[in-house]
Amino acid sequence: MTDKVKKEDLSMASRLSVAPMMDWTDRHCRYFHRLMSREALLYTEMVTAPALVRGRALHLLDYNPEEHPVAVQLGGSEPAELAAATKLCVAQGYDEVNLNVGCPSDRVQSGCFGAVLMKSPYLVADCVTAMLAVAGDVPVTVKCRIGVDDQEPAEVLPAFLARMRDAGVTRITVHARKAWLExxxxxxxxxxxxxxxxxxxxxxxxxxxxxxSINGGVQNLDVVEEELTHMDGVMVGRAAYHQPYDILGTADQRIFGRDADPLSRHDVALAMEGYIGRHIAAGGKLAQVTRHMLGLFAGQPGARRWKRVLSEGAHKDGAGFELVREALPR
Incomplete structure (x- = not known):
């Protein structure tokens, strides 16, 4: 999919999604992941609304058209600012705008967004209401925890979900762990x-x-298939990054029912040649892309050498795609 995705197709894509992960799921990572699955929903790293609206750091919204279906995750807690950021994301062509109500990092708390917002469901409702008002036909979604600190999840979570539903949100991803903010x-x-x-x-x-959708601790596609008997979708985080082929390589067939044969791990690596060439020609470094590819052969013969060759050589001046070819398991 290279064009903007219809809402009903996006709902199908979210049967399997790759979680937003700071410093990991950048545009290079997402392009790489898209080679393995044409169908799974990919998320950006969290982008803060203040960075977009006050800092005008619009480069943070850059992505490759091949990434669709792709969602942007926003961090923030000021309704008008989040609305302004949402307008920028919609104009950029993202298929979905997601509000972070789950990240527990210190810098997120200090900005009064992320998991700490679980304590302020009315504020979150005001935020998503403002975002929905400017999003047009682009879905506004939420990613949350089951609770924070001493909250009782069995009481807090249903009240939070009801508040989001009443505000107009129809799709929510729940990380099935509490967050302890201190x-x-x-x-x-x-x-x-x-x-x-x-x-x-x-x-x-x-x-x-x-x-x-459910998120947290999902290690393989067997778990994804099992969870889809209970849930509408499954979001996978670290496993999709560290063992990307295990999660995404056959996902289109197993999760989305596609007939096409999957690319092999070698084919995925070789398919990165054009992208890497363009990146280097534009002044980029090989390591900026290959750092996301280190887990491609996880659990396979030659995986250790693949990681070693790329880790040791990709940062060097003049390194190009020939290093990827050299690193490939024989």
Missing amino acids: GLSPKENRDIPPLDYDLVHEMKRAFPDLHL
Whole structure:
């Protein structure tokens, strides 16, 4: 898909999505992921509304047309500013605008956005209402946690989902862990709080009119297929980054029912040649792209050498696609 995606097709694409991950899911990563799956929904790194509206850092919205279906995730907590940022994202051609209500990092808290907003559902409702007012036919969605700190998820989450539904949001992704805003680092918040899939499944039964995706701890496509018997969609984070082929390589066939044969891992690597050539010709460095490709052969013979050759050589002056060819498992 290279054109803007229809809303009903986007709903189908969100059966499997790759999570927004800071410093990871940039446009180079998304182009690479799109070679493995034509159908999965890809998310940008979080872009803050202040950076777009006050800082005019519009380069943060750059993407490749091949990335569709692609969604942008915004961070912020000021309704008018988020509305202005949403207008910029819509004008750029994104298929979806997502509001971050789940990131637990310190810098996000200090800006009063991310997971801390779980404590302010009325403010979040005001934000999405303002965003929806300017989004036209582009969906505005939310990614949240099941709760934060000492909140009781079984009470907080259904009230939050009801508030979002009443504000006009129809699609929400729930990270099935609490976020502890004090005492745990962002990395620890991705591992230590226990997953509560049962609660998220219960939310789907309680809100059949909402399109709900589950996120957190999904390691392979078997889990994705199992979760799709309970949920409308599954969002995969770190596994999709560190073992991208395991998640995306056969996803179009297994999750979306496509007949086309998947590219092999080698074919995916070789298909990056034109993109890498254009990037280097424009003044970019090989390592800016290949750092996202290190997990392509995860678990396969030759994976260690693939990672070593790229890690040691891609940052060097003059490094080009020939290094990728050299690194390929024999």
